[in-house]
Amino acid sequence: MRTGQTHLFIPGPTNVPEAVRQSMNVPMQDMRAPDFGDLTLGLFRDLKEVLRTETGEVMIFPGSGTAAWEAAITNTLNPGDRVLMSRTGQFSTLWVEMAERLGLEVEVIDLPWGAVVPVKEYARRLGNDKYDEIKAVFVTHNETATGVTSDVAAVRRVMDECFHDALLFVDGVSSIGSIEFRMDDWGVDLAVTGSQKGLMLPAGLGILGISQKALEASKTATMRRAYFEFSDMRALNADGYFPYTPPTQLFHGLRKSLDRILREEGLDTVIARHHRLAEGVRRGIAAWGLDLVAEHHTLFSDTVSAIRVPTDVDAREVLRIAYKEYNTSFGSGLARLAGKVFRIGHLGDMNEGMCLTALSIAEMSLLRAGVPLQLGSGVGAAQSYFAFDGQIAPAMRVAAE
Ligand SMILES: *Cc1c(COP(=O)(O)O)cnc(C)c1O
Numbered sequence: 001m002r003t004g005q006t007h008l009f010i011p012g013p014t015n016v017p018e019a020v021r022q023s024m025n026v027p028m029q030d031m032r033a034p035d036f037g038d039l040t041l042g043l044f045r046d047l048k049e050v051l052r053t054e055t056g057e058v059m060i061f062p063g064s065g066t067a068a069w070e071a072a073i074t075n076t077l078n079p080g081d082r083v084l085m086s087r088t089g090q091f092s093t094l095w096v097e098m099a100e101r102l103g104l105e106v107e108v109i110d111l112p113w114g115a116v117v118p119v120k121e122y123a124r125r126l127g128n129d130k131y132d133e134i135k136a137v138f139v140t141h142n143e144t145a146t147g148v149t150s151d152v153a154a155v156r157r158v159m160d161e162c163f164h165d166a167l168l169f170v171d172g173v174s175s176i177g178s179i180e181f182r183m184d185d186w187g188v189d190l191a192v193t194g195s196q197k198g199l200m201l202p203a204g205l206g207i208l209g210i211s212q213k214a215l216e217a218s219k220t221a222t223m224r225r226a227y228f229e230f231s232d233m234r235a236l237n238a239d240g241y242f243p244y245t246p247p248t249q250l251f252h253g254l255r256k257s258l259d260r261i262l263r264e265e266g267l268d269t270v271i272a273r274h275h276r277l278a279e280g281v282r283r284g285i286a287a288w289g290l291d292l293v294a295e296h297h298t299l300f301s302d303t304v305s306a307i308r309v310p311t312d313v314d315a316r317e318v319l320r321i322a323y324k325e326y327n328t329s330f331g332s333g334l335a336r337l338a339g340k341v342f343r344i345g346h347l348g349d350m351n352e353g354m355c356l357t358a359l360s361i362a363e364m365s366l367l368r369a370g371v372p373l374q375l376g377s378g379v380g381a382a383q384s385y386f387a388f389d390g391q392i393a394p395a396m397r398v399a400a401e
Helices: 018-023 037-050 063-075 090-101 119-128 152-161 212-221 230-237 248-265 267-288 313-325 352-368 378-387 394-400
Strands: 007-010 055-060 080-089 105-110 135-139 167-171 189-194 203-212 304-308 328-332 341-343
Touching: 007 341, 007 352, 018 248, 037 055, 037 203, 037 248, 055 063, 055 230, 063 090, 063 105, 063 152, 063 189, 063 203, 063 212, 080 090, 080 119, 080 341, 090 105, 090 135, 090 167, 105 119, 119 135, 119 152, 135 152, 167 212, 167 304, 203 212, 212 230, 248 267, 267 304, 267 352, 313 328, 313 352, 328 352, 341 352, 352 378
Parallel strands: 007 328, 080 105, 080 135, 135 167, 167 189
Antiparallel strands: 055 203, 189 203, 304 341, 328 341
């Protein structure tokens, strides 16, 4: 038997705030009722605010983030279109695989996992593409497998510098609502997210931000699609309805989570909190003497840290001990990082105490799995950051003098 709370420190699904959970406990309702739009139209409006778009539109598909990936591709591209993508981790790899399966001609740039989206190489290839044969450029904003955040604005700049007309697709599944994301300023044409990460909900909603340019493209794009057809969705969404039964419970949860993000805490405060919590966790990891997968400190993600364990230790053992002995889930190393890496998700409904718990349980699990470290070292480093913003504590200063 297990007592107390089970701790969830994975980068999605994330912890659902109690108020959000309770907001979903409502009776079933008529999705064709005359006032249904009172719920849904507000969700579209507020999701645009989270995406920071005034000119774009938002669609919500019953499905996960992967569904929104597919909706974005099939509505705006043609079979055989050339697209530019990079593989730097498991999620960018899966998006490439989907693009290939759907019949796109993918120009892939392969890089070590832990690398950032290669802006200069994108610039070179787009610059050489004098006749705009590349129809879309793909960026995984936050590669959740490696804990690397890429520079979407820089990709937009290089596209503009060579007057390139391609659509810009951005996977923001583990960044939107947690890390700075600016759809209009960055000229993002298709912004993809899901409900179970920064939006602090169960899985079940694939959310898409769509620029006017992408909507135009959807009118002539010939790739096959049926369930995900933009025009069906748009026709009914205009009054707040859906072409099929929408998950109304999740909509009520989304209503509450958007209220929290935009009104109760404030999006800028949410983003600043994610940075502060991530920095505390990183101080702890550094104190253990362990490295992150990210190739450079400027790439560190504020939503997930992927931690390398020493080569003679199996990261799966760390995960096993944490789960079995301490009721705690950390993220596993995905695909080629299995056994080499474990991840701490620090996004969504998190606070300092939860991060300290994560570090404290990780320390015990790492030690028991054979990593030599000083118990309390990571927790202490994070505490001094959280307590004094990284400055030396007053009591310690007295002692030092
Ligand atoms: C979680 C995640 C996905 C997949 O989303 P699902 O909701 O599981 O389909 C895609 N991309 C990134 C970056 C993610 O973190």
